[in-house]
Amino acid sequence: MGSARSQKLSTSNDMVPVEGFVEVDIPADKLWRLFARPKLWPRWNRCFVWAYNTTLVKGEHLLWCFGPIKRWYPYVMPAIANIVELEPGRKVTWEVTALPGFYAHHTYSVDPLPGDRSRFGSWEKATGASFSRMKRFWLAHFNFVKDRSLEGVRALETIYRREGSLYSITEQRDPVSSMKDAALTALSAVAPLWFYRRYVRREAVQLAPGVHAVLGGGGNSLVIENGGEALVVDTKFPPGSDQLAKWVRKNIKSPVTKVVNTHYHYDHTQGNENYPKATIIAHERTPGYMLEQDGDYWNDHLGGLPSAGVSNDRQTVTVGDKTVHLLYPGPAHTRADIVVYLPDYKILAVGDLFFHTYYPFFDCSRAGVAIPGIIESIRRVAKTFPDARVVPGHGPIANISDFQKYAEYLEHLADTVRTALDAGQDEREAVRTIDLSAWNRRVLPSFHLHRLSWGTRENNIRNVYRVLAAEREGATLLSARPPADAGAQIGGAA
Numbered sequence: 001m002g003s004a005r006s007q008k009l010s011t012s013n014d015m016v017p018v019e020g021f022v023e024v025d026i027p028a029d030k031l032w033r034l035f036a037r038p039k040l041w042p043r044w045n046r047c048f049v050w051a052y053n054t055t056l057v058k059g060e061h062l063l064w065c066f067g068p069i070k071r072w073y074p075y076v077m078p079a080i081a082n083i084v085e086l087e088p089g090r091k092v093t094w095e096v097t098a099l100p101g102f103y104a105h106h107t108y109s110v111d112p113l114p115g116d117r118s119r120f121g122s123w124e125k126a127t128g129a130s131f132s133r134m135k136r137f138w139l140a141h142f143n144f145v146k147d148r149s150l151e152g153v154r155a156l157e158t159i160y161r162r163e164g165s166l167y168s169i170t171e172q173r174d175p176v177s178s179m180k181d182a183a184l185t186a187l188s189a190v191a192p193l194w195f196y197r198r199y200v201r202r203e204a205v206q207l208a209p210g211v212h213a214v215l216g217g218g219g220n221s222l223v224i225e226n227g228g229e230a231l232v233v234d235t236k237f238p239p240g241s242d243q244l245a246k247w248v249r250k251n252i253k254s255p256v257t258k259v260v261n262t263h264y265h266y267d268h269t270q271g272n273e274n275y276p277k278a279t280i281i282a283h284e285r286t287p288g289y290m291l292e293q294d295g296d297y298w299n300d301h302l303g304g305l306p307s308a309g310v311s312n313d314r315q316t317v318t319v320g321d322k323t324v325h326l327l328y329p330g331p332a333h334t335r336a337d338i339v340v341y342l343p344d345y346k347i348l349a350v351g352d353l354f355f356h357t358y359y360p361f362f363d364c365s366r367a368g369v370a371i372p373g374i375i376e377s378i379r380r381v382a383k384t385f386p387d388a389r390v391v392p393g394h395g396p397i398a399n400i401s402d403f404q405k406y407a408e409y410l411e412h413l414a415d416t417v418r419t420a421l422d423a424g425q426d427e428r429e430a431v432r433t434i435d436l437s438a439w440n441r442r443v444l445p446s447f448h449l450h451r452l453s454w455g456t457r458e459n460n461i462r463n464v465y466r467v468l469a470a471e472r473e474g475a476t477l478l479s480a481r482p483p484a485d486a487g488a489q490i491g492g493a494a
């Protein structure tokens, strides 16, 4: 909490903190136990329409949506904060930094009072240029949040007096999930500019003469131009795919004759049809996975399916007089990834073998992630190209040691989940006990099939838990079957 910004906040005169408290007839431990489950906030605190986290963990991101200040205003406001202080049972502080020129701390506290009572407090303060510019809006918002929070706790007191517990709030079945969908739909419709800027903004980086990485707006893309033709690695998905095509038209003089898909996922492939004259190249299993996993989309867009298949052996294509290697790294992020290497410039595009700075997505389908395959694949590729510059599937340009560090993250994640499985923990316990904050990863939102999904600590743990648990179950099933059958099973799953 000693950061320069939090120092500045504590001495800032931009605003008087917005604070308030209520004293209620609820024991502090019971109130805290409910408060510490953000997912349930919308059930008792009307300033929230949706919250993602199931628990409060120091160092983790907190994701939620505020409802509008007036019930009839047509917006919800997504928010992301970092939990910077957590005193279990007593208080939590998060900082909001996602808006440029806006820095805020919000503390909620629960203090025990004699006679099984408690005092619930809310304290908030902000500083920064964009805060000052819209100070009236923000102060109204902070007061709205404080008032709704205190009101909510008052309402809990009524329930507690009547029922002797807060059980009816925690066990309520579930008006919230449809609310959540509604909130997410609204979120995707009105996501404010900063959200777009932070997560969807496209950025082009020249890596070598005629070689550009176009980052963001879906999976990262690599564009290689030489000798009157061009190759695009990964074509993003709408609307980022259309922005990429526009960027290519503007900045690349030569026609795109080849497209490479590093793997079948929509955010790397749904822009394929923007290059109708190109040969679309992918691993030979990829078109099958596209139709099998995302058939709803691809059956209507057959022209975007890869027409040239790379097998498990190394292959090369050319762009002008540049050689481009296409390599199959083994089962990894999916069961059919391709890694692209440009030997002339030592540039390596690894697709989603690498989420740099972000929590990754795990595809738990039959076509999806292999654990520990992905870790082994990363290490093998890193060893083969020790001084390459790396274009990750998501996140900024990196080097090989960043790539190796990512393998360490995955290994740590798999090891801790395995330990949880060995200890007989269920998925929820694993989510509660595994701490990934030291890895300092950021959440990564994505829209798929008109729904917003997130790469987060929680679903990283959940997904790896599911993959490893299914593997164990599979192993038990296999050992119980006659050998011939087992062979067919292994062949089928490959």
Ligand SMILES: [Zn+2]
Residues within 6 Å of the ligand: 263, 265, 333, 352, 361
């Ligand atoms: Zn992917």
